[in-house]
Amino acid sequence: MKINIFFAFVIGFSVAQKSNAHSDLDYFKDNFLECDKSFMKEFSILKKTNLKAEIHEFQYSEGLIKSFYLPAKNPKSGAKNLLIMISGTHGIEGFTGSAVQRYLLDQNINKNMSVLMVHGFNLYGFKNFRRVNESNIDLNRNFVLNREMFKPDDQKYGLITHFLNPDSQASSGFFSHVVFIISSVRNILYYGMETLRSSILKGQYTYPAGVFYGGDKTQIQSFLILDLIKEYVKDYKKVLIVDLHTGYGERAKLHLLAGRSTEQNSLNLLKIYNKDEIDFADKKNFYAVEGEMLNYFIDKIKLNVDAEVAGVTFEYGTLDSQKTLGSVESLRRVVLENQNFHHPTEASESEKIKTLYKEMFYPSDIEWRKSVLLQTDDKMKKIFNYFN
Numbered sequence: 001m002k003i004n005i006f007f008a009f010v011i012g013f014s015v016a017q018k019s020n021a022h023s024d025l026d027y028f029k030d031n032f033l034e035c036d037k038s039f040m041k042e043f044s045i046l047k048k049t050n051l052k053a054e055i056h057e058f059q060y061s062e063g064l065i066k067s068f069y070l071p072a073k074n075p076k077s078g079a080k081n082l083l084i085m086i087s088g089t090h091g092i093e094g095f096t097g098s099a100v101q102r103y104l105l106d107q108n109i110n111k112n113m114s115v116l117m118v119h120g121f122n123l124y125g126f127k128n129f130r131r132v133n134e135s136n137i138d139l140n141r142n143f144v145l146n147r148e149m150f151k152p153d154d155q156k157y158g159l160i161t162h163f164l165n166p167d168s169q170a171s172s173g174f175f176s177h178v179v180f181i182i183s184s185v186r187n188i189l190y191y192g193m194e195t196l197r198s199s200i201l202k203g204q205y206t207y208p209a210g211v212f213y214g215g216d217k218t219q220i221q222s223f224l225i226l227d228l229i230k231e232y233v234k235d236y237k238k239v240l241i242v243d244l245h246t247g248y249g250e251r252a253k254l255h256l257l258a259g260r261s262t263e264q265n266s267l268n269l270l271k272i273y274n275k276d277e278i279d280f281a282d283k284k285n286f287y288a289v290e291g292e293m294l295n296y297f298i299d300k301i302k303l304n305v306d307a308e309v310a311g312v313t314f315e316y317g318t319l320d321s322q323k324t325l326g327s328v329e330s331l332r333r334v335v336l337e338n339q340n341f342h343h344p345t346e347a348s349e350s351e352k353i354k355t356l357y358k359e360m361f362y363p364s365d366i367e368w369r370k371s372v373l374l375q376t377d378d379k380m381k382k383i384f385n386y387f388n
Contacts, residue, residue: 027099028369032120032127035098036066039119042105043068050110056231058224062123062134065224069232070105070115080237081113081387084228087244089140089293091125091133095362096316097244099369100376109380113387116232121221121293129358130341131334133219140245141203141214141289143222143296152214152290154206156199160187164200164331165210170340172352177332184328193324200331203290211338214291225297234305240272240383241311243294246361247330249317252368254375255279257313259288265298268310272386273379278312314379316372318363333360 029035040055047053056067072078087101088094101117109115120126124134132138144150157164163183187196203214233239249255256273258266261280269278281288294311301309319333320326337357340350363369 024103024373025366025369027103027373029095029098032094032123035095035126036120038102039066039068039098039117042102046070046105056228058221058227060123060220062127065121065123065221066119067224067228068105068115068117068119070110070117072114073111077388078110078112078114080235082116082233082236082239083109083113083383083387084116084118084233084239084241084297085244086118086121086241086293088120088122088126089243090131090138090245090247090361091120091122091127092129092131092358092361093244093246094120094122094126096246096369096372100244100314100372103373104376104380109384112384114232114236116228118224118228121224129354130337131361132213135215135219136209136213136338136341137215137219138203138212139219139221140243140293141212141291142219143293144214144218144291145296145299147218150290152203152205154204156191156195157204157210158206160191160196160200161207161210163187164335165207166335166339167343168339169343169345170336170353171345171349172336172356173349180332180335181328184331188324193327197327198287201287201289205290209338209342211334221293222296225300229301229304233301233307236305237307238387239301239305239307239309240386241294241297241309242383243311243313245313246316247318248315248321249279250322251317251320251326252371253317254372254379255313255315255317256379257281257315258311259295265295265310268308269312272310272382273312277379314376316375318360318368330360333357 029038043053043055050070052071054069056069058065072081085101087097098119101119122133122139125131200212203212204210205214205216207213256278258269258278258280260266260282266280294313298309298311319330321330333356336353340353344350
């Protein structure tokens with residue numbers, strides 16, 4: 001009888017584990033409409049127990065950007081603490097970001113802090129499985145703080161624009177793959193890996209149809225940021241912004257990205273995380289970008305609110321792009337996707353390119369998806385401690 005009870009316990013535990021794993025994977029949806037529907041369903045459920053919860057809607061040409069505001073349940077300890085979490089700054093990365101947001105909302109995280117979830121910051125990219133917006137602009141290179149004084153240096157980018165932005169039809173075939181690797185090696189030998197990486201990934205402002213284009217004017221989402229600050233952020237004393245991204249870094253690892261280690265924002269983050277947990281921009285194999293949305297958001301808060309403000313990027317790595325081979329493969333997929341958009345190839349080849357691109361930013365691998373939620377739990381614990 002004891003043996004039967006033991007086996008029943010083991011089987012029951014196993015079933016429970018499988019059930020939980022299945023429910024966790026349900027957070028990962030296949031298209032924007034499913035994500036949006038699930039986000040609204042989450043709101044309707046939480047609204048029943050938190051009557052002050054609100055949905056903020058920002059209308060523009062691509063639709064409604066929805067933000068979910070959830071006041072702290074404990075007004076004494078949570079009234080001055082606000083967590084802002086943003087998904088889909090790079091549209092296609094919003095699938096993972098949306099999953100993380102809805103997962104965290106299910107964990108009842110707002111006891112000692114209020115929560116503001118911005119869902120699908122780049123609607124066009126989210127809906128169309130692209131990283132950029134409807135004008136081919138990378139929103140995370142677009143929010144230049146002082147555009148009047150801004151003088152981009154795209155000289156090195158210009159030297160290799162023929163490599164980054166070919167005007168022929170895209171091909172993911174073996175021969176094209178080999179040619180891309182050879183061209184990459186040649187450029188690496190000539191310019192150096194670090195110079196090449198930084199000149200490409202920091203953003204460029206000269207070639208509108210090119211990869212990593214930051215745009216010549218600040219995009220409409222800047223008004224959404226100002227709206228949210230005016231309506232929800234102004235009364236808080238501690239504000240932390242988390243921008244959710246995928247793609248860069250070691251596969252299945254959650255990287256915490258920040259600016260240079262000497263900047264005030266980085267120093268504020270050290271109140272939450274240990275120094276060795278954060279990949280600062282001046283750390284080897286990492287980089288600083290121009291026009292980062294997070295810096296813009298922080299800067300606007302500081303102009304309007306007397307609060308301790310910090311911001312961090314959660315970057316869930318996919319292709320080991322901190323290594324040379326992974327970096328080359330990541331770049332190949334970005335180049336192919338942009339090339340295929342501007343110079344489309346036949347339908348079957350186009351689908352192959354789109355699949356490669358999607359797997360780079362939203363892997364279908366079950367273990368990768370599980371790791372996203374597990375590592376999010378780990379890093380969020382320290383945010384809870386900070387607000388407590």
